[in-house]
Amino acid sequence: MLSDDGLARDATQDIFIKVLLNLGKFTEQSSFSTWVYSITYNFCIDIIRKKKKNILIFSEDVGKFNASVEVEIPDSVILEMETQRLDKVMELMPPGDKAILNMKYIDELQIKEIAAVLNKTESAIKMQIMRAKAKAQSIYEEKYGTEPIGK
Amino acid sequence: MHNNLKKLQEEREAMLPPELEDRVSSHLGTMAYFGNLIELFVPNALQVVVRMVGGEDLPCLRRSKRRETPNIDWRTPPPSEGPIFNPSGA
Numbered sequence: 001m002l003s004d005d006g007l008a009r010d011a012t013q014d015i016f017i018k019v020l021l022n023l024g025k026f027t028e029q030s031s032f033s034t035w036v037y038s039i040t041y042n043f044c045i046d047i048i049r050k051k052k053k054n055i056l057i058f059s060e061d062v063g064k065f066n067a068s069v070e071v072e073i074p075d076s077v078i079l080e081m082e083t084q085r086l087d088k089v090m091e092l093m094p095p096g097d098k099a100i101l102n103m104k105y106i107d108e109l110q111i112k113e114i115a116a117v118l119n120k121t122e123s124a125i126k127m128q129i130m131r132a133k134a135k136a137q138s139i140y141e142e143k144y145g146t147e148p149i150g151k
Numbered sequence: 152m153h154n155n156l157k158k159l160q161e162e163r164e165a166m167l168p169p170e171l172e173d174r175v176s177s178h179l180g181t182m183a184y185f186g187n188l189i190e191l192f193v194p195n196a197l198q199v200v201v202r203m204v205g206g207e208d209l210p211c212l213r214r215s216k217r218r219e220t221p222n223i224d225w226r227t228p229p230p231s232e233g234p235i236f237n238p239s240g241a
Binding site for chain 2: 075076078079080081082083086087090101102105106
């Protein structure tokens with residue numbers, strides 16, 4: 001999410017300390033992992049915002065994706081992309097979209113859990129995932145033209 | 152369906168040095184050990200210092216008051232409510 005090895009190491013240490021110091025504030029309303037996830041996500045977003053003040057966290061800020069939201073985009077757009085290309089595409093994704101795709105497809109969190117982490121409604125998360133997939137598809141098309149996504 | 156996103160993550164994890172996990176867990180173990188030591192000994196050491204300068208017990212080390220033992224006269228039997236057991240039959 002931070003795209004910087006050193007920064008990620010420092011963040012890990014800071015997040016670990018933050019979790020320890022705030023253990024008393026954990027109210028068991030969500031699972032412990034969701035709580036840690038939420039701290040991590042917010043901490044990383046803060047770092048990104050400090051680093052680049054005008055950065056877009058989610059692709060919803062881009063007007064052209066709002067129009068294409070209605071169209072259902074299959075998971076294969078992301079999951080069957082050739083790994084090296086997928087790596088490039090993920091590098092170019094807005095950090096919020098990257099995080100949400102990681103939560104959904106790598107950590108396999110449920111929509112409900114992602115909603116708890118990001119403090120949004122489930123329908124907003126579904127919409128966000130769809131927009132993230134649309135963004136990935138558009139980055140792929142910009143970079144590799146109309147070549148088929150799979151191998 | 153393939154999950155190339157997961158595959159990419161696994162490839163990245165495979166690039167990490169294998170001893171990294173051991174290093175992190177050994178650091179954690181050391182931290183936990185020192186944490187326990189501090190938790191056990193620091194309040195007691197502080198308590199000694201506080202007592203030496205004439206202070207009172209630290210609230211965290213103050214023992215809970217024991218229940219006061221009732222003043223019972225063990226020589227008189229308790230008032231019985233049921234039948235009295237009399238083995239001699241007298």
